[in-house]
Amino acid sequence: MLQDDFGRILREHGLKKTKQRVLVLEALSSCGDKHLTAEEIYEIVKAEFPEIGLATVYRTIQLLLELNLVESVQLGDGYARYEIGKINERKAHRHHHLICLECGKVISFRDDLLDELEKRIKESVSFQVINHEVKLYGYCETCLEQKRRIEEEGTCTAFGGAS
Amino acid sequence: MLQDDFGRILREHGLKKTKQRVLVLEALSSCGDKHLTAEEIYEIVKAEFPEIGLATVYRTIQLLLELNLVESVQLGDGYARYEIGKINERKAHRHHHLICLECGKVISFRDDLLDELEKRIKESVSFQVINHEVKLYGYCETCLEQKRRIEEEGTCTAFGGAS
DNA sequence: TTCGCTGCAAATCCTTTGCATGATT
């Protein structure tokens, strides 16, 4: 299904369907919300196909980006991260990222509120918005609980922690 | 004024006030909304102080970031960009970036709508939002007009342009 | 068979770092 679609898309663009390309797409596909780096994709694919090279992974990602099958996200940690796009889910646009400052976990979050913001921009500034990207930094549930627990335990610690 | 503040802040942190540091801060300060790259800052400062090295610019930026005088923005073009922060204006948080896909121009945009989004997130997901970053990609006024003009001129061209 | 795709290694790009010299307090 996804395989056939992919083959068709490649064919339509005069590109060849190779094991490497399929495996890279599958890695991204199966890791849905994990926002993999190139290196991570490389490791995943290498488990099943050890002869693959990192350069091929980068080239394939580039290809998938151009085909609009994959989108890239910059989380500000110096790595480009990639997530599967339109092909198997339609959550392509209009989803934002919650990024945990503690553990780095990324949660995707769907919300159309930004449509409102875009409208507002159109009215006040002359700028035609095509796409948007929202990142919210904070603390995820797990890390929040952990912090809470530590605070409770440490209530009697006399030291304030000036930082 | 700004100079003195800067001197004070440096002194408070046991740092020395050097010509290079002042010039880097001034470059960022005077180019308010331009979101300069390190290389651009380097060029600006070099005009007035040719013996400065790029490494010093990077080190100074790092310093200014740590002092919270400057903030960094990733526009996804592979360069880190920097903008002056809290010191001379209080527009630190809550301003978003409109990025022109055509000419790369960056327009800063102030809006508190995201507070609403943050509240909504707090309700639906257990995630404590600390800060957020919004980038809107599209076309700026100048580029829109240019496109319009080209379209008008080219109305009679028979070719559709299958892309 | 043809031509694109791959793997490897070298190259590139932005940014950081080591070290001896130079400037600031």
Place this chain on the structure above:
DNA sequence: AATCATGCAAAGGATTTGCAGCGAA
């Protein structure tokens, strides 16, 4: 005078590219 900051050049890390050989059409 004592450090800290600088400039230079070399190192670093992510991504890219060149090229000969391999594999899909």
